[in-house]
Amino acid sequence: MLLLALDTATPAVTVALHDGAGVVAESHQVDARRHGELLLPAVDRVLREAGVSLDAVTGFVVGVGPGPYTGLRVGLATAAAFGAATGAPVHGLCTLDGIAYAAGQAGLEGPFTVATDARRKEVYWARYADPRTRATEPAVDRPADIAGQVAGHPAVGAGALLYREVFTDVPDGMPEHQSAAALAALAAEKLVTGGEFLPERPLYLRRPDARVPVNYKVVTPR
Template identity: 60%
Template sequence: MLLLAFDTATPAITVALHDGTHVLAESTTVDARRTGELLAPGITAVLTAAGRKPGELTGVAVGVGPGPFTGLRVGLVTARALGDALGIPIHGVCTLDVVAYQTKIEEPFAVATDARRKEVYWAQYTDRFTRSTDPDVSHPSLIAERLAGLPIAGEGAVLYPEAFPKAIGPRHPSAGALAELTIRRLQSDPDSLLFPEPLYLRRPDAVEPGTRKRVSTG
């Protein structure tokens, strides 16, 4: 096995290479404005660091979000292009699940990542392997009471401490963790892996312009 994993659903552009036993190389840069510029060099960097070539890859794991439209689209398009070009499978994983997996705690908690517009993407977990609610997007004040007392992982807890006072790490997903979680699911429950479709949860900020109104000259 040689699994390439990456996630662009948060400001962290994170890439890793996993051989089925351990992470061979990993690269992470936090820069929400340069996802399109940083992903391809990150992929090249981990392949070079591990002394491997694209043709050796046996699969791609990609975070499907939820996340902002532009950054998430870059990751999904890249994953599909690699899968098509190399003829290898693409495995999708919810980005919130990756953050949850990194917590390594075995008690109920939640994950909240930045959704912009003063909102968060979030979900609740019974443990780091088990999500108990569907991913959703909300203003922090609207879910603060529901999540009161729970540890909250992800950048949302850092950005909105008044709503989520029990912040825990990690702040961003790790591609190494994405690879590990993907391999676990391939071995124990392949059906839990997702089709590589972006999980937006809301419409993008940019919309196509409507039909122009006719200007009356009378």
């Protein structure tokens, strides 16, 4: 097994190579505006550090979100292209699941909430029974609207840090953004145990900003 994991659904541009036993090499950079610029050099750096070629990879793991459209599509398109070029399968995982798994690696047992910054004064979030078990579907909401649902349990992620008035228990040392190393480790577990993956399609949770205008004047001949 040799899994190349990547995720661009959060401000982190994160890539890791996992051999089924552990992470062989990884790259992690936080820059919300340069996903497209940083991702391929990060992949190249990870493969060179591990001393393997892309053709040696037996599977690709990609975070499918939720996340903003511009960043999220970079990782998904790249993973799809790698899969098409090599013939290796592409495994989709919820980005929040990767952060939850990383929280477990940092010592958090559960239950807890994962919340990332969705911008527009909202968060992408989900509740977890434990680091491997998501208890609710991913959602996007204003923090104040979910205060009752997240009260009484710890929370992790950039969204939790941003809205401390709602997420009042944010333990120290927990992940803020996605980690491809955690995502790869979670995927490796699922492949061994027969766990389920998601289609490599983006999980946006929002309607697109661009819409077809209504009541516009037709200027072409009929």
